[in-house]
Amino acid sequence: MHHNLCFIGFGNVARSLVRLLERKREALESKYGITYSVTGVATGSHGFAVNSDGIDVRQALEKVESGKSISLLSTFQVDDSLSVIQHSSASVMFENSPVNYDTGQPAIDHVKAALNAGMHAITANKGTVVHAYRELTALAESKGRKFRFESTVLGGSPLFSTFREAMPLAELISFKGIINATTNLILSRMEDGESFDDAVKYCQSIGIAETDPSGDVDGWDAAIKVSALATVLMDSPLKPQEVERKGIREITPAMVNQAKAEKKRWKLVASAERVGSQIKARVAPELVDSSSPLYGMMGSSSGLTFTTDVLPNYSVIISEREGMKGGPEETAYGLFADFVSAVK
């Protein structure tokens, strides 16, 4: 079946996704009978384009990556993201606009517009899940479409889809893990003798920490992911503000060295547990020893251990690999997997 795709947000992740789709074009057709055209693109600062006959994606990538506008590729004048959705004739929308943790906007409005127009809506934007999971899921169901967000936690690795497709009727009792790669890399570098400030600077230099690193180091990013996981996998809406939260600023080099001497490590551990009808959720530094699956997760690795009524301890870990900086390519794969799952 042929699918017209529109991209709302065209940063690193969306462009990696376009390249991945191109690379897998033949396999998509031969294995799943899926063909596609890109019929809408909305960028943050390089304009907007729709073309129901298909936009030349190589040109679109080239223009954006050389700082030019894509508006000349458009067959119809569009001036904002919602217009791109309306006029793209798309059956699938990929939402990758910048995250707003407080409101989830404008991503939520993009998802709603896409679903209302009969499209599947696929996003890497945590704000949509944290602020509107039930509403968007109900809207998608009422329209016979899918709302998917695999890439919001643990990069593009299968997690929500594993629970949905491969662990039927498993009841999630609790989970625990490392879900913020930046703080894990900072703590790893501190173990190697670097100061906190230098480790933060290193993370900024490789592009995994923001100029203001507080979202990571104060535990907000982890709290938002805990909230997304609890909301979806435990079916218990939980706001990031309800997660007990402590970051890593209090972890001193002396504490890191002391732990090392005891063959332990400080990790920023995120966890949630069902207690009666409540979810008790927490993000805080914890000392772990070598019997913990978290102990071996160094650098920008991340991972989670799930306790369910059917499998007592099931862990998923995404680890660093020398010479391969996951990042946007992995996140793009989560969106790709969501696409196949939604349309196949």
Place this chain on the structure above:
Amino acid sequence: MHHNLCFIGFGNVARSLVRLLERKREALESKYGITYSVTGVATGSHGFAVNSDGIDVRQALEKVESGKSISLLSTFQVDDSLSVIQHSSASVMFENSPVNYDTGQPAIDHVKAALNAGMHAITANKGTVVHAYRELTALAESKGRKFRFESTVLGGSPLFSTFREAMPLAELISFKGIINATTNLILSRMEDGESFDDAVKYCQSIGIAETDPSGDVDGWDAAIKVSALATVLMDSPLKPQEVERKGIREITPAMVNQAKAEKKRWKLVASAERVGSQIKARVAPELVDSSSPLYGMMGSSSGLTFTTDVLPNYSVIISEREGMKGGPEETAYGLFADFVSAVK
């Protein structure tokens, strides 16, 4: 939809599955619209029974567990497993007969009979995958039925299903991990000062090692699992004999202590890698350090790291949990998940 189920083999795993199905009966109906009856049971030494109106499973469990025959529960005289399949009116067969590593029989014949009779065939038997994966998969496809075997590797945790359902078009380049829990427990206990012989005896005492432990300690069980993984996930039929194989008998207490002093550990590592059109597969003891995801996998834990073209390092780990001895219950969940996936 209603399903008649038959059980070929009624040991710990099959009986755990019956209990799990009973526990999830309401959820199966409310979430998936699945109802079921058990209409055929073949045991190793407690007789055979078929009843197209449904066998009372509580009675069947009770009889077998108190050493009695189930044949009085039968409405029709059946004397062997193939007759149970033929006369069970089942739409799903669960195959849990003892594994024969050399031939895969009689499990392969059970699977063929079930598929030919129009049933889905679900098994925890590695022999069927290693000896007849392509043949059974082709037969299942020709009949519009499913051949499923989630529980053959890493207990009942999702692995084959994750690749099948949640990682579309991911190309598996290599994998590496610990897939024999018994040897991992032996090596863990040796690190705590126990001798090899005492550790083997301990494993025998808790029922995870056989009287003849050579299948585990010489690496055969791991080699068979490597072969199943490569055959299915790399689409490259690989016989256990083609896996380069070395067990743990040469690992001395001195070696374990030396590793410990260097903050390393000996692990029986199973791996396979695509090299050109060949698969290079290996089971052998390796020294791992704390940067490896294998380092923290102690006791009867097991796990695998997968390198794919889309996710560089994706790991799945099943770890021990105090007071919960996974074993048959976890394996049963893999069969349960296969059942839901096959019929939903």
